[in-house]
Amino acid sequence: MNNKSIVIDGKNVPFEDGQTIMQAATAAGIYIPHLCHNPDFTPHGSCKLCTVKVNGRNCSACTFPASEGQNITNVTKELNDDREKITQMLFVEGNHFCPSCEKTGNCNLQAVAYHLGMTDNHFPHFFENREVDASHPDVMIDHNRCIFCTLCVRASQQEDGKNVFAISGRGIEKRLIVNSESGLLKDSDLDVNDCAAHICPTGAILIKRTGYKVPIGQRIFDHAHIDTVTLANEGASHDE
């Protein structure tokens, strides 16, 4: 065993070679806000919520390797204020109406927003027209809520051994697309039991006829904060 360590907000955090800052932090019970990251899949580094300062320089904790001599700040007003604004960007880019979304209470985007103290959208809305693909018998896509985290893309490739999803387009034109000749979910290989159908951190990919099985008030984030929930889930998945 080695005893290498990094410092996060003044606390010594051990790490092993090859670990990212996120992995080391999670293992040590430190929550770094994130949306596109899930420890079960290759890190992506696109949402930028997990930005931390490493020796004064901004780095994505989910992709940046931990190494000796790193002095990292994670919970500061500056970083959390900016994380809030990045979250607000995601909100105005899509069409997110939490009160009428069946994912409310189980949604990471919403929970992160609460965690960061977000009370408004701050930026002007894009009000893009985005479609809903309800063609599949068991799974639906509401493009209004997609934040392009690629978790469904990665889950389909890395867990399901399929290639059902992709993120297409450039810049603000980015869209989730489905790998089928018609472009519709019903013509793809997706099965309701696929990991990709259940991985969405927002309400963009939903399992049909299950929306209100768990009533509002009894949902994941109704009584727990995202930091504790995440550390319990992702810390555990690390230990496997």
Place this chain on the structure above:
Amino acid sequence: MQQFIRQLAQENDFQSTCLLKILRAIQARYFHIPKAAIEQLAPILNIPRTQIQNVIAFYSFFHFEPRGKYDILISSSITDLMVGQKELIAYFAEKLGVKIGEVRADGVVSLNNTSCTGMCDQSLAGLVNGYAITKLTKARIDEIVENVNKQLPLEQWSRDFFKVEDNIIKSGLLLNQKPIQGEALKAALERGLKETWEEISVSGLRGRGGAGFETAMKWHYASEEDAEQRYVICNADEGEPGTFKDRVLLNSYAHSVFEGMTVTAAFVGATQGFIYLRGEYLHLYDKLEAILEDRRKANLLGKNILQHGFDFDIEICLGAGAYICGEESALIESLEGKVGIPRNRPPYPVTSGYLGKPTVVKNVETYFAAANIAIHGGEWFAAFGTAKSKGTKILSISGDCVKAGIYEYPFGTTIQTVLDDCGATDVLGVQVGGPSGTFIANNEFGRKLAFEDLATGGSFIVFNNSRNILDMVHNFSHFFAHESCGFCTPCRVGTSLLKKQVDKIVEGHGSAGDIVALEELCQLIKNYSHCGLGQTAANPVLTTLERYPELYQNMLKKISYEPGFDLDKSLETARRLANRDDAAAHLAQVEE
């Protein structure tokens, strides 16, 4: 079509890395990428159809829907606007009978704007079916319209349209060298590769693309990696608006550039090289291919080069309209047949680049300089420049000056000297380094070209006092929003928000809080974006806001809040539905 595509795939050994090349051929033949082509290609290239769809959607020169048989694109960078681009493209559209962005009903012609095509010294420029056209005037436009309407094949058009000038106005240390085929390579091999590396190290040569990474270090890192294959890539994706020196180097000094690559390859142990040529420079493709063929015949490329027992060859790969591919890891992704999204780093390309192998990526000018250093030695080069920026820099000068073109200066030269040489008078300011660089005002012309002061990849755009700086900021903000790859949130959403916020202010809808909001947004994009594009996308606003805050302030309305949209205009639909246009159906924004 099926047979055509089958054959195309076969010619490319069914390699998915050749996807851009294959799609370029399909686009050229069918004016779009038909759905059937995607369905046929995916299985034979052994990639998901979504990868092909992604590539088509990502690159500006690929289309899902047919463009015209003659697809005309007009450069819309700030230097184009200076020569009346808006008026001329409107004239073009009117004469052709087509709306900008659309295809004419008969399918013969389509017209659109495009990002800077690297012809800023011979504006107004554009592309017809990918081939550069320059110096567009109303008279030329009339002729082109006639050719199009007659459906005259491109080969029969007057060659004058396609004439691209070098415009080398001031040669220095490097441009004065007359390239002799094989000279640099022979010098390097005679001296010894290790010794040649030392000369490069002594020369202090830093990357000429703008970032300025030390060349000798890159060579060293790539050569040290344990790998069976290594690659050498020349970045000729000269997309920074206002830059065109690489085009000139490739047109007139290609041997030196290839030689620089070959010397690099010999040192690091690479057998395969690529030159990633921006799609806008398609007109150079055949010429460069012929030069490569000459070099193969002269045993300067290929097997056992100059009987020194090493193999190396260079392949030209064309881009397809994406500024982001100038970023080295995005360029590598593009070479692999994918969308140009910058990779997470580390690992860096020198350890894990093309196909995961150690890769040296350098700018055209860097290889050009390296070849000359191989001949003349490191001291020769390091005698010029400053302590931290050795040698000379080749500038692409455009905008408000008498002689736009190519100028070479030792680092450390002042902006004033450059302005005097190019005949710029009554200067308001200069955009140094393109939109991603810095705007400097006319009280800063004592500043120097150098990595430690004003770093530049070569773009140098002069603005005289008749220009409105906000027009430039507007143009550049739109450029970045258009070119953002969309991978990370701060750049994807941020550059579009920034575009809207700049529009709001420039169009006179800004009010008190809007400058603060603008600055806050800029900092967010700059500090949190994934790559250099996002990190510099706010520079046009930040560098001008710092120098001319009053210019922005004066655009604001003197009210505490102004909605970001035109209230009265938004009622248009309601008025139409109600069939009303009386005074009561109009709403003033605020009580004036």
